[in-house]
Amino acid sequence: MTSTIDESNKEKMRSVSVDLNHDASLLIDIPDALCERDKVKFTVHTKTTLSSFQKPDFSVPRQHEDFIWLHDTLVETEDYAGLIIPPAPPKPDFESPREKMHKLGEGEATMTKEEYTKMKQELEAEYLAVFKKTVQVHEVFLQRLSSHPNLSKDRNFQIFLEYDQDLTVRRKNAKEMFGGFFKNMVKSADEVLISGIKEVDDFFEQEKTFLLDYYSKIKDSTAKAEKMTRSHKNIADDYIHISATLNSLSADDSTANKKLLEKLSDLFEKLRKVEGRVASDQELKLTELLRYYMRDIQAAKDLLYRRARALVDYENSNKALDKARLKSKDVPQAEEHQQQCLQKFDKLSESGKKELTSFKGRRVVAFRKNLIEMAELEIKHAKNNVSLLQGCIDLLKSI
Amino acid sequence: MAASSDRIPPPFPATEEPGVGPSDVADGDSDEGEDIFSNPMAVSRGVSQPDNVNEEPPDLFSDEEEASSTTVKSNGVHSDDDNDLFAEAHVELSTDTPGSSARKEPSTSVGPRPASSFTRSPAAMQPTSLEQLEEEESNDSFDVDVAVTNPEKIGDGMNAYVAYKVSTRTSLAMFRSKTFSVRRRYSDFLGLYEKLSVKQSLHGCIIPPPPEKSVVGMTKVKVGMDDPSSVEFVERRRAALERYLQRVVSHPSLLQDPDVREFLEKEELPRAVSTQALSGAGFLKMINKASDAVNKMTIKMNESDTWFEDKFQEVENEEQQLRKLQAVVDSLVNHRKELCGSTAVFAKSMAMLGNSEDNTALSRALSQLAEVEDKMEQLHQEQAASDFFIFAELLADYIRLLGAMRGCFDQRVRAWQRWQEAQSTLQKKREAEAKLLWANKPDKLQQAKEEITEWEARVTQHERDFDRIGMTVRKEVLRFEKEKAKDFRSQIVKYLEAMLQSQQRLVKFWEAFLPEAKAIA
Numbered sequence: 001m002t003s004t005i006d007e008s009n010k011e012k013m014r015s016v017s018v019d020l021n022h023d024a025s026l027l028i029d030i031p032d033a034l035c036e037r038d039k040v041k042f043t044v045h046t047k048t049t050l051s052s053f054q055k056p057d058f059s060v061p062r063q064h065e066d067f068i069w070l071h072d073t074l075v076e077t078e079d080y081a082g083l084i085i086p087p088a089p090p091k092p093d094f095e096s097p098r099e100k101m102h103k104l105g106e107g108e109a110t111m112t113k114e115e116y117t118k119m120k121q122e123l124e125a126e127y128l129a130v131f132k133k134t135v136q137v138h139e140v141f142l143q144r145l146s147s148h149p150n151l152s153k154d155r156n157f158q159i160f161l162e163y164d165q166d167l168t169v170r171r172k173n174a175k176e177m178f179g180g181f182f183k184n185m186v187k188s189a190d191e192v193l194i195s196g197i198k199e200v201d202d203f204f205e206q207e208k209t210f211l212l213d214y215y216s217k218i219k220d221s222t223a224k225a226e227k228m229t230r231s232h233k234n235i236a237d238d239y240i241h242i243s244a245t246l247n248s249l250s251a252d253d254s255t256a257n258k259k260l261l262e263k264l265s266d267l268f269e270k271l272r273k274v275e276g277r278v279a280s281d282q283e284l285k286l287t288e289l290l291r292y293y294m295r296d297i298q299a300a301k302d303l304l305y306r307r308a309r310a311l312v313d314y315e316n317s318n319k320a321l322d323k324a325r326l327k328s329k330d331v332p333q334a335e336e337h338q339q340q341c342l343q344k345f346d347k348l349s350e351s352g353k354k355e356l357t358s359f360k361g362r363r364v365v366a367f368r369k370n371l372i373e374m375a376e377l378e379i380k381h382a383k384n385n386v387s388l389l390q391g392c393i394d395l396l397k398s399i
Numbered sequence: 400m401a402a403s404s405d406r407i408p409p410p411f412p413a414t415e416e417p418g419v420g421p422s423d424v425a426d427g428d429s430d431e432g433e434d435i436f437s438n439p440m441a442v443s444r445g446v447s448q449p450d451n452v453n454e455e456p457p458d459l460f461s462d463e464e465e466a467s468s469t470t471v472k473s474n475g476v477h478s479d480d481d482n483d484l485f486a487e488a489h490v491e492l493s494t495d496t497p498g499s500s501a502r503k504e505p506s507t508s509v510g511p512r513p514a515s516s517f518t519r520s521p522a523a524m525q526p527t528s529l530e531q532l533e534e535e536e537s538n539d540s541f542d543v544d545v546a547v548t549n550p551e552k553i554g555d556g557m558n559a560y561v562a563y564k565v566s567t568r569t570s571l572a573m574f575r576s577k578t579f580s581v582r583r584r585y586s587d588f589l590g591l592y593e594k595l596s597v598k599q600s601l602h603g604c605i606i607p608p609p610p611e612k613s614v615v616g617m618t619k620v621k622v623g624m625d626d627p628s629s630v631e632f633v634e635r636r637r638a639a640l641e642r643y644l645q646r647v648v649s650h651p652s653l654l655q656d657p658d659v660r661e662f663l664e665k666e667e668l669p670r671a672v673s674t675q676a677l678s679g680a681g682f683l684k685m686i687n688k689a690s691d692a693v694n695k696m697t698i699k700m701n702e703s704d705t706w707f708e709d710k711f712q713e714v715e716n717e718e719q720q721l722r723k724l725q726a727v728v729d730s731l732v733n734h735r736k737e738l739c740g741s742t743a744v745f746a747k748s749m750a751m752l753g754n755s756e757d758n759t760a761l762s763r764a765l766s767q768l769a770e771v772e773d774k775m776e777q778l779h780q781e782q783a784a785s786d787f788f789i790f791a792e793l794l795a796d797y798i799r800l801l802g803a804m805r806g807c808f809d810q811r812v813r814a815w816q817r818w819q820e821a822q823s824t825l826q827k828k829r830e831a832e833a834k835l836l837w838a839n840k841p842d843k844l845q846q847a848k849e850e851i852t853e854w855e856a857r858v859t860q861h862e863r864d865f866d867r868i869g870m871t872v873r874k875e876v877l878r879f880e881k882e883k884a885k886d887f888r889s890q891i892v893k894y895l896e897a898m899l900q901s902q903q904r905l906v907k908f909w910e911a912f913l914p915e916a917k918a919i920a
Contacts, residue, residue: 210757217752224745231738238731245724252716256884264891364758368919371764375913382905389899396892 025049026146028161030139031059035131040064040092042138046161052153053162062160064091066167067138070160074151081306081344082351083151084359086144087295092134097127115244122237122276129280133288140292200311201349204304207356211301218294225287232279239272259399267392271385278381285374293363300359307348314341543648544568545663547641550633552620553584559621560584563637565644567663573655575664585612587668588640594658595647603871604653605807605879607646608799610639638788642796700812704869710876711808718801725794732791735783739776746772760919767915774908778901785901789894797883804879807872814868818861825854 025048032043045059071088074080101123108116142161145151160167199205243265250261317338324334549564566580588609595606616632623629647653648663662668702708746769753765832847 210755214752214755217748217755221745221748221752224741224748227741228738228745231734231741234734235731235738238727238734241727242724242731245720245727249717249720249724252713252720254713255880257880257887260884260888260891267895360758364761364919367761367764368916371768371916371919372913375909375916378909379906379913382902382909385902386899386906389895389902393892393895393899396888396895399888 023147026152028139028142028146030135030142033131033135038094040131040134042135044142044161052158055162058162058164060161060164062167064089064138066160067141069167070156071141073156074145074154075302077154077156080151080154081310082303082348082355083148084296084299084303084355085151086141086148087292087299089134089137089141090295092130094127094130097123097130100126111241112244112248114247115241118240118244119237122240125276126233129283133284137292203353204307204349207300208304211297211304215294215297215301218290218297222287222290222294225282225290229279229283229287232275232282236272236275236279239268239275243268243272256399260396263392263395263399267388270388274381274384274388278378281374281377281381285370285377289366289370293366296359296363300356303352303355307345307352310341310345310348314338314345317341542570543654545641545644545648547637547644550637557621560586561620561633561636563640565663573660579664581664581666583662583668585636585640586670587662588643590668591647591658591662592643595653595656598656598658599653602652603807603810603868603875604650605800605803605875606653607643607650608803609643610636610795611799635788635792639792639796700815706873707808707811707869711805714801714804714808718798718805721794721798721801725791725798728786728791728794732783732786735779735786739779739783742772742776742779746770746776758919764915764919767912771908771912775905778905782898782901785894785897789890789897793887793890797887800879800883804876807875811865811868811872814861814865818858818865821854821858821861825851825858828854 027047029045030042031045034041034043040063042062042064043059044062046053047057049056068088071085074085101120104116104119104123111119145154145157151157199208246261246265246268250258250265253261317334317340321331321334321338324331544567546566547563548566550561551563552559553562554560562582562584564580565583566578567574568578570577589612592606592609599606613632613636616629616636619626619629620633647659653659749765749772750769753762753769756762756765828847828851832844832851835844835847
C-alpha cells in the first residue's frame with residue numbers, strides 16, 4: 001500500500017513540536033512514504049543553502065532502522081554529552097489495525113455487506129492514521145536535529161541526509177564498534193546513579209527531582225490516555241453496527257415504525273463519524289502530546305545521567321590524583337586526567353543548563369498549543385452532535 | 400386526563416367468571432372488541448363495531464427521572480417519593496380525531512355470557528374493511544394510571560423477596576376508590592400474567608409479558624441490596640414491571656378482567672404458587688408447552704388468508720433483528736461503562752501530573768483538565784444509564800411482546816385445528832350413520848343422528864371461533880403496531896433528548912476550560 005502525504009496534511013500533523021523547520025538554510029521534510037508489508041520506506045527530502053552539502057535539493061530513501069542508527073550514533077558521541085538528544089522515533093506499529101482487520105475478516109459472515117464495508121473503511125482509516133503518525137514522528141526527529149545549532153552540523157547527520165547508497169553497511173559497522181554498550185548502560189543504571197549522586201548545583205538538584213517525578217507521572221498519563229481513546233473507538237464501532245441493524249429493520253418494516261428506524265439509522269451513521277473524530281483528535285492532541293514529551297523527558301534524564309557520570313569520573317580522578325600524590329608516582333598524568341574530567345564536567349553542566357531551560361520553555365508552549373486545540377476540537381464535535389441530535393429529534397417529532 | 404374525567408363508564412356486570420379452561424371455547428365466551436352492551440350512553444353505529452382503543456403509550460421510564468436528579472442509577476431502593484408518582488406515569492388520554500363527539504364507552508366484558516345474549520354472528524361483527532377498523536381505533540381513552548415504586552427488601556437470607564408498591568389512580572367506577580395502593584411481589588405479577596394468559600390468549604389477545612425471572616439477579620439481591628449491580632437489577636425490574644402493568648391496563652379487554660382489578664385493589668393476594676418452577680403446576684405447564692409444540696408440527700395449517708402468513712413471517716424477522724440490535728446495544732453499554740472507567744482513571748492521573756508540573760499556569764491548566772475529565776466521566780455514566788434503561792430495555796420489551804404476538808398467532812392455528820378435528824369427527828359420525836342405515840338398526844340410528852346434529856353444531860361453533868379469533872388477532876396486531884410506533888417514537892425521542900442534553904453540557908465544560916488553556920504562559 002502506497003500512501004502519500006500532501007502539504008495540508010503535513011501542516012496539521014506537525015502538532016506536538018513547535019518552532020521547527022524555520023531556518024531556511026536547512027529544510028527537511030518527508031514528503032512521501034511507502035508501506036510494504038511491515039517495512040516503511042521514508043523519502044527524506046532536504047533543501048539547503050549550506051555549502052557543506054553536495055547539492056541544494058535532494059532526496060534519499062530511508063528505513064526506520066536508519067533513524068535509529070543516527071540517533072544512537074549521536075548519543076554515543078562524546079561531544080554531544082551535554083545536549084538533549086531528540087528521542088528516537090518509535091518503531092512503526094501496525095499491530096492494532098492489523099489485528100482488528102483479522103478479526104473483521106473472521107466475523108464477516110455475521111454482518112451485512114454494508115456493515116462490513118463500513119467497518120473495513122474505519123479500519124483503513126485507522127491504518128492510515130497510524131501511518132501518518134509514524135511519518136510525522138520521523139519527520140519531527142529530523143527537524144529537531146536540523147534546528148539544533150550543534151546537532152545540525154553533525155557529520156553523521158549529513159551522511160544520513162545525503163548518502164545515496166544503502167546505509168545498512170554503515171549501520172552494521174557502527175553496531176560492532178559501540179555494541180550499543182553505552183545505551184544499555186544508560187537504561188539499566190540511570191535512576192540509581194542519578195538519585196545517588198550528591199548534587200553540588202541547586203539547579204540540577206531541582207531538575208533531577210522534577211524530571212524523575214514528572215517522568216513517572218507522564219508515563220502513567222500516557223497509558224491511561226491510550227485506554228480512553230480505545231474506548232471511544234469501540235463506541236464508534238458499536239454505532240456502525242447499530243446503524244446497520246436499524247437499516248435492516250427499517251427495510252423489512254411495513255408499519256409506521258419504518259421511517260423512524262430509517263432516520264435513526266442515518267443518525268447513528270453520522271454520530272459514529274463524529275465519535276471517530278473525537279477519538280482520533282484526542283489521540284493526536286492529548287495522547288501523542290503526552291507520549292512525545294514522555295520520550296523527551298527520558299532524553300533529558302539521559303543528559304542528567306551523562307552529567308552524573310562525568311561527576312563520578314571527576315570525583316574518581318580526584319581520588320586518583322590524591323593517591324598519585326601520596327605515592328609520588330604518575331602525578332602529572334593524574335593531574336591532567338583530573339583537569340580533563342573537570343573540564344568535561346563543567347562543559348556538560350553549562351550546556352546542560354541551557355538545554356534544560358530551553359526544554360522547559362518548549363514543553364510549556366507545546367502543551368499550551370495542544371490543549372487549546374484539543375478543547376476547541378471537543379467543542380466543535382460536541383456542537384456538531386448537538387445539531388445532529390436536534391435535527392433528528394425534530395424530524396422524529398414530526399413523523 | 401381532564402378530557403375523560405367526565406365520562407362515566409358503565410358499571411361492570413356482576414357475574415364474575417371462573418377460570419376458563421381451554422376446552423370451554425364452545426361455551427360462548429364473549430368476544431373482545433364487540434359492543435354487546437346496551438348502555439344508553441353508547442352511541443350506536445348500526446352494525447355493532449368492534450371496540451377500539453387507541454391511547455398514547457404510557458410515558459415509560461418517567462419514574463426514573465423524577466426520582467433522581469442526574470443519574471437513573473441512583474434511583475435506589477428507598478428513594479422514591481410518594482407525592483409525585485403520577486406526575487408523568489400515566490396513560491395519556493387523547494384522541495386522535497379531535498372534535499369527535501362519539502365517545503365510545505369501554506364496553507367489552509370478559510367472561511362467559513349466557514349464550515343467549517350472544518346473538519350476533521361473527522360475520523356481522525366484521526368491519527367492512529381494514530381501513531374502517533383502523534379509523535375506529537382512534538376514538539377511545541382510558542382513565543387509569545398505574546405506577547410501581549418503592550422496592551423494599553422483606554425478610555432475610557434465601558427467603559427474602561422484594562415488595563413493590565403498586566399505586567393506582569383512576570376515575571373508573573369499577574374500582575372501589577379513586578386512588579389506592581397495594582404491595583406486591585414479583586411472583587404476584589407473574590401470577591397475574593399466567594392467569595391472563597390462560598383466559599385471554601384463547602381469544603387472540605396479545606398478552607403483555609412481564610420481565611423474566613432471574614435466579615442470578617435475585618440471589619444477589621437476597622444476599623444484599625447495596626452493591627451497584629443489585630441496585631441496577633432492582634431498578635430495571637421495577638421499571639419493567641411498571642411498563643408491564645401500564646400495558647395491561649391500557650388494553651381495553653384486559654382492564655376488564657377481574658384478576659387485573661383484584662391485582663390492583665386487593666390488600667393481600669394469595670401466593671401465586673403456580674409460578675414456582677418446581678411445583679406441580681409448573682410441571683404441568685411444561686408438559687403442556689411441549690405437547691403444544693408437537694401438535695403444531697403434525698398438522699400444517701392450510702392458510703387461506705395470506706395476511707396471517709405474511710405477518711407471522713414479518714414478526715419472526717423483526718424479532719430476530721431486534722435481538723441482533725439488542726446485542727449491539729448491550730455491547731455499547733459495556734463500552735460506555737469502560738469509557739467511564741478509563742476516563743476516571745485518566746482524570747486522576749492528570750491531576751497527579753498537574754501537581755508535579757512546575758510551571759504554575761500549566762499546572763493549573765492540567766488540574767483543570769483533570770476536573771473536566773471527571774465531569775466527562777459523570778456524563779458518560781449518565782449516557783450509559785440512558786443507553787441501558789431507555790434504549791436496551793425498549794428492545795427487550797418488544798422482543799418479549801413479539802414473542803407474545805407469535806403466541807397469539809399460535810392460538811389461531813390451534814383454533815383452526817380444533818375446527819378441523821371437529822370436522823373430521825363429524826365426518827366419522829356421518830360414516831357411522833351411513834353404516835347403521837345400511838345395517839338397519841333404527842335405535843342406534845337415532846342416537847347416531849343426534850350425535851351428528853351435536854357435532855354439526857360444534858363444527859359451526861369452532862368455525863365461528865376460528866373466524867372470530869382471526870378477526871381479533873388482526874385487530875390486536877393493528878393496535879399493537881400503532882402502539883409500537885408511538886412507543887418507539889416517544890422512547891427514542893427521550894433517548895435522543897438525553898443524549899442532546901449531555902452533549903450540551905459537554906460543550907459547556909470544554910468552553911469553561913478553554914480560557915484556562917489559553918492562560919498558560
